Amino acid sequence: xxxxxxxxxxxxxxxxxxxxxxxxxxxxxxxxxxxxxxxxxxxxxxxxxxxxxxxxxxxxxxxxxxxxxxxxxxxxxxxxxxxxxxxxxxxxxxxxxxxxxxxxxxxxxxxxxxxxxxxxxxxxxxxxxxxxxxxxxxxxxxxxxxxxxxxxxxxxxxxxxxxxxxxxxxxxxxxxxxxxxxxxxxxxxxxxxxxxxxxxxxxxxxxxxxxxxxxxxxxxxxxxxxxxxxxxxxxxxxxxxxxxxxxxxxxxxxxxxxxxxxxxxxxxxxxxxxxxxxxxxxxxxxxxxxxxxxxxxxxxxxxxxxxxxxxxxxxxxxxxxxxxxx
Amino acid sequence: xxxxxxxxxxxxxxxxxxxxxxxxxxxxxxxxxxxxxxxxxxxxxxxxxxxxxxxxxxxxxxxxxxxxxxxxxxxxxxxxxxxxxxxxxxxxxxxxxxxxxxxxxxxxxxxxxxxxxxxxxxxxxxxxxxxxxxxxxxxxxxxxxxxxxxxxxxxxxxxxxxxxxxxxxxxxxxxxxxxxxxxxxxxxxxxxxxxxxxxxxxxxxxxxxxxxxxxxxxxxxxxxxxxxxxxxxxxxxxxxxxxxxxxxxxxxxxxxxxxxxxxxxxxxxxxxxxxxxxxxxxxxxxxxxxxxxxxxxxxxxxxxxxxxxxxxxxxxxxxxxxxxxxxxxxxxxxxxxxx
Numbered sequence: 001x002x003x004x005x006x007x008x009x010x011x012x013x014x015x016x017x018x019x020x021x022x023x024x025x026x027x028x029x030x031x032x033x034x035x036x037x038x039x040x041x042x043x044x045x046x047x048x049x050x051x052x053x054x055x056x057x058x059x060x061x062x063x064x065x066x067x068x069x070x071x072x073x074x075x076x077x078x079x080x081x082x083x084x085x086x087x088x089x090x091x092x093x094x095x096x097x098x099x100x101x102x103x104x105x106x107x108x109x110x111x112x113x114x115x116x117x118x119x120x121x122x123x124x125x126x127x128x129x130x131x132x133x134x135x136x137x138x139x140x141x142x143x144x145x146x147x148x149x150x151x152x153x154x155x156x157x158x159x160x161x162x163x164x165x166x167x168x169x170x171x172x173x174x175x176x177x178x179x180x181x182x183x184x185x186x187x188x189x190x191x192x193x194x195x196x197x198x199x200x201x202x203x204x205x206x207x208x209x210x211x212x213x214x215x216x217x218x219x220x221x222x223x224x225x226x227x228x229x230x231x232x233x234x235x236x237x238x239x240x241x242x243x244x245x246x247x248x249x250x251x252x253x254x255x256x257x258x259x260x261x262x263x264x265x266x267x268x269x270x271x272x273x274x275x276x277x278x279x280x281x282x283x284x285x286x287x288x289x290x291x292x293x294x295x296x297x298x299x300x301x302x303x304x305x306x307x308x309x310x311x312x313x314x315x316x317x318x319x320x321x322x323x324x325x326x
Numbered sequence: 327x328x329x330x331x332x333x334x335x336x337x338x339x340x341x342x343x344x345x346x347x348x349x350x351x352x353x354x355x356x357x358x359x360x361x362x363x364x365x366x367x368x369x370x371x372x373x374x375x376x377x378x379x380x381x382x383x384x385x386x387x388x389x390x391x392x393x394x395x396x397x398x399x400x401x402x403x404x405x406x407x408x409x410x411x412x413x414x415x416x417x418x419x420x421x422x423x424x425x426x427x428x429x430x431x432x433x434x435x436x437x438x439x440x441x442x443x444x445x446x447x448x449x450x451x452x453x454x455x456x457x458x459x460x461x462x463x464x465x466x467x468x469x470x471x472x473x474x475x476x477x478x479x480x481x482x483x484x485x486x487x488x489x490x491x492x493x494x495x496x497x498x499x500x501x502x503x504x505x506x507x508x509x510x511x512x513x514x515x516x517x518x519x520x521x522x523x524x525x526x527x528x529x530x531x532x533x534x535x536x537x538x539x540x541x542x543x544x545x546x547x548x549x550x551x552x553x554x555x556x557x558x559x560x561x562x563x564x565x566x567x568x569x570x571x572x573x574x575x576x577x578x579x580x581x582x583x584x585x586x587x588x589x590x591x592x593x594x595x596x597x598x599x600x601x602x603x604x605x606x607x608x609x610x611x612x613x614x615x616x617x618x619x620x621x622x623x624x625x626x627x628x629x630x631x632x633x634x635x636x637x638x639x640x641x642x643x644x645x646x647x648x649x650x651x652x653x654x655x656x657x658x659x660x661x662x663x664x665x
Contacts, residue, residue: 025466051466057496062489065455066462072444073394073463096449097456105437106428107650109444141651165653 001184007177009154010040010116014078017162018048021076024162025052027067028080029060037082038118038177064090064115068098068167071113076162081117084133084171098167099142113167114158119147120211120260121308122175127296130304132260134171134210135267138237144168145238146192149213151181153235159189168192173211173260195241197248201230204322205248207271208258209234212309216258219314227322237267245271246279253284254321260308263291290317342603342612343621345387345544349379349600350618350625352403355412358629359402359419359433363579367636368419370432371448373400377574380599381506382407384547385474385567388555389502392442393472394464396457399434399448400506404476408443410436412628413635422639429642430650450511451477451484454503458490461499465562472558474502479568480511482528483519491532494564501564502554503529506541508573513585529566541569542597545606572597 004012017024026041026048032055035042045053056063060081067077081087087094094115101109121130138145146161146168148154154172161168198213199220206216206229213233220229230248234241249255255275259268272287293307356376362368375382378400386407389395397404405415410426418425419433427437427446435446444460447453457475464471481487482505494501505525509516516523526536535557539550547569554565572594576583583591607613 054497057489057492059489059493061486062455062458062493065452065486065490066459066493069456069459069461070463070466071459072456073460073467075463075466077459092449092452093455096452097447101445102653103650104427104431104435104445105439105650106423106425106430107654108427108437108439110653144652 001182003180004151004183005177006151006154006172006179006181007038007040009151009183010172010177011042013155013158014041015044015047017078017158018044018052021162023074023076024078025054025075026078026080027054027056027063029056029058029082031055031080036080038174041080060086060089061093065093065097067113068093068101068111071111072101072109076112077114078158078162079113079115081115083129083174084117084119085129085131087115087117087133094137094143094167095140099140102166103142110165111167112162112165114161114170115167116170116172118174119171120173120175121297121304122211124299124301124304126299130297132292134237135259135261137169138267140238142167143238144192144236145171146236147171147173147209147234149173149176149210149233149235151183152187153190155183156187156190157192160192163189164192171210175211179214193236193239193241195235195244196233197230197244198233199229199231201228201252203227203252204229204254204256204318205232205245205252206230206256206258206314206318207232207234207245209237210260212258212260215309215311216314218311219318222311223315223318226319229318240271240274242274242278245275249275249279250282253282255283255287256314256317256321257287257289258309258314259289259291261292262294263289264294266291285321288317288321290314338610339612342607343617345383345548346600346603346607346613346617347621347625348383348407349544349603350621351412351628352379352383352406353600354622354625354629355406355632356402358633360575360579362419362633368433370434371399372419372433372579373577374575375400375403375573377594377598378506378508378541378571379403380544380547380603381504381541381569381571382476384544385476385504385551387548388551389472389474392469393474394442394444394460396444396453396460396473396475397446398450398453398477399446400478401434401436401446405436405438405443405446408438408441410438410441410443412632414438416632416636417639420636420639421641422636423642424635424639428650451481451486453477454481454486454490457501458494458499461494461501462497465499470500470559472500472502472555474504476504476506478511479505479507479509479516479525480519481505482525483511491529491534491564491566495532495534498563500558500562502551502558503534503564503566504551505566505568506571507568508571510573510577510586512577513581515585525568526566534564534566536566536568538568538570541571542599542602544599544603
């Protein structure tokens with residue numbers, strides 16, 4: 001086990017993919033000379049050259065669409081969309097082409113495309129640069145949505161995504177890039193779907209993903225003397241791993257969903273509905289949620305902090321939930 | 327006439343026969359589609375290419391088997407000309423699983439990987455980036471194939487047109503952009519949506535070799551497309567052709583055509599590419615007036631058989647509704663991943 005940052009894990013994942021398969025190339029804004037907005041691709045231009053580390057103009061729709069076209073022709077492009085915020089400029093290509101071509105063609109034209117993008121708030125980048133659209137994308141049949149929260153997932157999920165014949169969107173939370181973790185070097189790939197239990201517990205299931213996993217784990221540690229929380233890292237928002245969530249909730253009888261995205265119409269609402277549909281009689285209390293406040297993300301630190309889930313809010317919600325039927 | 331001109335004359339007749347037959351096939355096939363629509367056997371949107379046949383027929387003549395084609399929602403002619411069987415196209419419109427997209431796509435989403443025919447894209451300008459990417463892949467694989475992308479002049483107002491032409495020129499990609507300028511983006515005439523209606527000027531501004539041709543003259547399109555394809559194969563750089571044409575029918579079957587003067591339609595019909603080409607070819611001694619009758623018979627049989635094939639087709643069981651959202655096991659295995 002060696003300790004590396006999440007950024008290094010992303011870098012190693014892309015680099016090893018480029019080394020392993022000549023069909024793989026990286027395309028995106030400022031990935032070459034600049035080295036990537038989050039420095040994931042630093043050094044790759046000199047190692048792999050401009051054909052495979054393809055700096056694109058600020059034409060999100062065209063270069064995402066071009067990656068789809070290249071995937072249709074049998075290549076394995078990895079798109080780096082600088083951030084999730086700019087993915088909206090390529091939304092038509094993602095939703096109307098990447099997600100639908102296989103179906104519209106009756107199964108003939110698959111799109112083996114991987115799109116990586118930085119998501120989330122927490123760096124005081126204000127309303128236009130702090131979105132969490134992964135839950136939105138998870139709405140769309142034809143896409144697979146994954147949210148690596150650990151260095152192992154950042155390192156190994158990409159290999160699985162590239163092996164997948166269909167489009168996979170990888171959401172890397174901006175606050176994770178500097179986080180360090182122990183890398184399991186014995187792995188070569190991890191399965192894409194399937195939630196992971198990051199901390200076992202008996203009294204409450206905290207269901208979350210991405211950067212909120214660490215916050216949930218901290219809350220669980222701080223609450224450990226009072227009661228035990230099971231922390232589930234969803235890892236994949238489409239497909240959702242119902243079985244793991246349900247098994248946990250049937251054991252703990254209480255569920256708290258933590259999502260940085262907005263509550264209304266968000267992935268937290270979908271998870272809650274699934275628990276209601278499939279585990280209603282196992283619940284001892286209503287499903288609770290800690291989500292992004294219903295406001296565009298504000299610039300000042302204290303307001304941004306208040307707008308997204310924090311350890312204190314998770315603890316408070318957990319205590320209320322467990323205390324409500326003790 | 328010199329003796330040396332004889333072979334040219336013979337091959338001229340052969341080409342003329344092909345061109346006339348292809349235009350007739352597209353025309354009669356789509357007339358049948360309109361009938362079937364009225365009979366309620368084709369539903370949804372149905373966009374007919376009638377009047378514009380010289381464009382696709384001329385452009386496709388310049389392409390080789392290894393080239394790829396991306397088209398719009400007005401795609402029946404393009405699929406037919408690419409070699410997709412008339413039966414599979416008609417069955418697709420009937421929603422049958424014997425259709426070229428297994429019935430899932432309908433009129434606007436004809437696909438055939440076997441024929442390198444990649445749709446059938448119903449978002450205006452939506453296929454331009456795909457064509458650019460497909461061409462990028464051929465370049466990365468060191469192949470000389472051309473990727474042809476058809477789109478209407480309406481697409482030129484979309485950002486994707488500009489983004490895609492810039493990328494294709496910037497990266498020197500082998501894309502043939504074919505603009506089917508039929509003057510109307512649904513019901514909006516070109517000079518009401520574009521400040522610059524010289525479309526070649528737009529393409530040229532990206533340093534792309536651009537040509538404007540009479541899209542009602544099939545030979546003019548053949549010649550322009552052949553020259554463009556040759557340029558692309560030799561240089562690897564993209565080319566742009568604007569074909570000025572006109573759609574004789576409504577935009578779709580829902581269109582009451584309030585936006586154009588029936589007299590204008592009549593005037594354009596005088597330039598119908600089929601009789602125009604026939605009379606020119608007869609005058610040039612390449613075709614005989616009797617050729618038309620024979621070709622009509624040949625085409626009628628194809629259309630009739632296509633309808634019969636579609637009628638015989640079967641509906642996919644509802645239990646299969648959720649198929650083709652993700653690749654099925656056999657594809658997952660054959661595609662393979664990163665080694």
